[in-house]
Amino acid sequence: MRKTGFLIPILVIAIAAMLSAIFIVDEREKVLVLRFGQIKQTVTDPGIGFKVPLLDEVVRFEDRILSLETELIEVTPADDRRLEIDAFVLYRIDNIVQYRQAIGVGGERQARSDLSGILESQIRAVLGSQGVTSNTILSPERSALMDQIRERSDARAAALGLKVVDVRLRQTNLPEQNFDATLQRMIAERDREATDERARGQEAAQRVTALADRTYEEILSEARRDARIIEGEADAERNRIFANAYGRNQEFFEFYRSLTAYEEALKGQNSTMVMSPDSEFFNYLRSDQGRRSEEGERP
Template identity: 40%
Template sequence: MTNRLFIIGAVVLAALYVLFSSVYVVNEREQAIVTRFGQITDVRTDPGLYFKIPTDFVDQVQIIEDRLLRQDLTNLRVQVSGGAFYEVDAFLTYRITNPRLFRERAQGSLAVVDDRIATRFAAVLRQVYGLREFNAALSEQRPEMMREARDLIRPDVEQIGIEIIDVRILRTELAAEVFERTYERMRAERLAEAALLRARGDEQAQSLRAIAERQASEIVAAATRDADIIRGQGDAERNRIFAQAYGQDAEFFEFYRSMEAYRTALGNTGTTMVLSPESAFFRYFGSDGQLPAASPTFNPPITPQPAPNIGTGSDEPALDGLGIEETIAPTMTLEDGSELSPTIGTEAPAPAEETAPAATPAPAPATAQ
């Protein structure tokens, strides 16, 4: 009885073993490859319950991922067209689309696939970056670079039953040894641009100062010219009046001049003078206080005459004596197209109007005492 129970138990266990070893399940996230003595006999890509020859000595089942897989690449050193170096972080996603090729050419091992993808992925990124300039990876060309890298790597991995779904570049930074050099170059460029702007500003400032100094010289020269003309006219009028007054009564004029000389020389100045009483200076001191006899005849009164104009009387510019022939105010056009001209109120005054000189009457002859 006991032996029969052992036999029945052994048969049940053997039946269960045969049953479970001949059944395998493929879910929606997996694929299955069935091999018989190392040769592929069946590939299951649809989820479900499948059967095979019992035991694993004859038929073996290898479960393969049917999900998206990811391959990361970090701190990859790439060189761009200009010679600078970047450090790049990127990743790609892929799926096993042909389990038969995956088993035959990659031994069905994800480690082998990862090594081949990593090597080819790095080479593709170096090729993509090497065709572009320094700022391309930091500009709108970045999506184009990712699509180009995906298209370049696809033909190589399709040979092992892999399909590249997408390629993404996560980080693009300058290498540590290049960063400082690049910063110094950019700093030098900014300093050169600033120096150029300062030089242009100094040039415009010097031009403005030159215009202002020229305008000031013209204004001062014109004012000095008019002042000299007016002063000369005043001196001429004064001399004319003195000359006519002297012609009215020469004796009285001489007496008046002597009194003025006494007032100036003998005022309250504390000055001591030692002179001979017979000197011409004391001519009127010896008259015992008597004034000279008045002239019985007088010349007609002095008729006011217009002041003669002693202007140059020419049409030459006001500053021709300074060697400046230009009469138009200087201007300067700046870089932005605006025109710099003298401000209102700085124009040189017009020359004084000239009048025809009036004939000066000859002084009347002095009446003899």
Template identity: 50%
Template sequence: MARAIYILPALILLAVAALSSIYIVDEREKALVLQFGQVKAVREEPGLGFKIPVIQEVVRYDARILGLQTQPLEVTPADERRVIVDAFARWRIIDLVEFRESVGNGGINTAQIRLERIMTAAIREVLGSVNSDRVLSEDRIPLMVQIRDIARRQSASLGIEVIDVRLTRTDLPQQNLAATYARMRAERQREAADEIARGNEAAQRIRAAADREVVEVTSAANAQAEVIRGQAEAERNRILAEAYTRDAEFFAFSRSLQAYRNALTTEDTSIVLTPDSQFFRYLDGSRPTAP
């Protein structure tokens, strides 16, 4: 009976010790087994592990790809136009022992702080060597690659790997936006004025060519009309001359009728002539010989 009193607590202590010596590593984690602060084992594969109770402890770290969003940073590019930039970095732990020695008990949070400092320095170094137009353009992939390579080299001593860097924001400071918009507006207005001037010049050339063509066509038409008119007049005179030679009396009579038609165009026409005028020689019943 006395033995049972001592055996039961011993069994309980053994069970507790056995349970505390077992630890589980999740597939999303990596673990270090520490003994008095020193690394005794590294577990990067998921599954069960064993440690010495009380003496050893297990420190777990996230094995997944982690993200870091930097704070907005004011950068001065080569052309002295300040821009506001922030970036997003993706990174992961690749060496647990080196990571533990670099960040100590701070873990992921300390690594994030140190990586952000590295990122800030890399952003200033890369963007400070180019003009702001490249920073503000949509094609910023070469700049992001340079920032990633610098951050990767400088963060290797932390036991981490920078996988990718993206510039998520590249804007001008608020006080520079108005001046930039005014300059862009002036450039667009200048381009519009140039286009309008070129359009007016082209329109003037087309108008002048059209006017010259109208003058040429009109002149040619007038010349042709004069030729036709001259030919018609000549033919008319020929016909009249031929008719005159055939019957001079009839020709005189016809010309007199035409003169009467032209003179007596309206009903209220009045003509004052002497009685012996030759004008009405075909209206008084006589047929005098044509002079």
């Protein structure tokens, strides 16, 4: 009876020691086994683990993706328009040994503070770099800037054993005290751009007008030249025809030309001419000249 009473406490202690030597690792966490503050074991896979009772300590770390929101960060892009930006970052613990060594006894609060400082500095560095304006930050190029911030933050967070999964810029606002000044600057810049556009438009219009005027003068000059050539050719042809007609029947040609002259001279209802009766102009209007003409045409 005494032996049984002696074995029961020993059995209880043995069972308690055995149970205290076992620990369970959840799939959502990673585990470090410490002995007097020194890392003795790293467990990253879910399952059952073992440790030395009373000597070893199990420290658990999140293996899920964590999030961190920043305070408002004031940045000054290349166009000197100050902006207030808040962002959030998604991260996870990638190397628990390095993470433990980096944060020391500060724990998760220290890690979040360090990561927030890294993110804030990289947001200022990227958004304040040369060539990045407020319009760039508010344009579709914003996604490329966020990728750049993520890459640079991830490179520096690796020293903390952290992996930066994503960085997103949320609100982008103007500081209230600078809103009016920035608005007036934007208006002035748009006015300047509009003036430049109008000046370029007027310059282009003048070039087009000058080209059109020169083309017009060239076409008109060519047309006049061609018209003079055609008129000259027509006059030559007319003279040739007249010469041929005159050579065939001189008297008839003179008669025809006289009739044409009469027609042109006596146009209108009140045509009046004062001439000498014996003028050669009336040769074909005299009866005797008409009889001589008829007699000359008889065979």
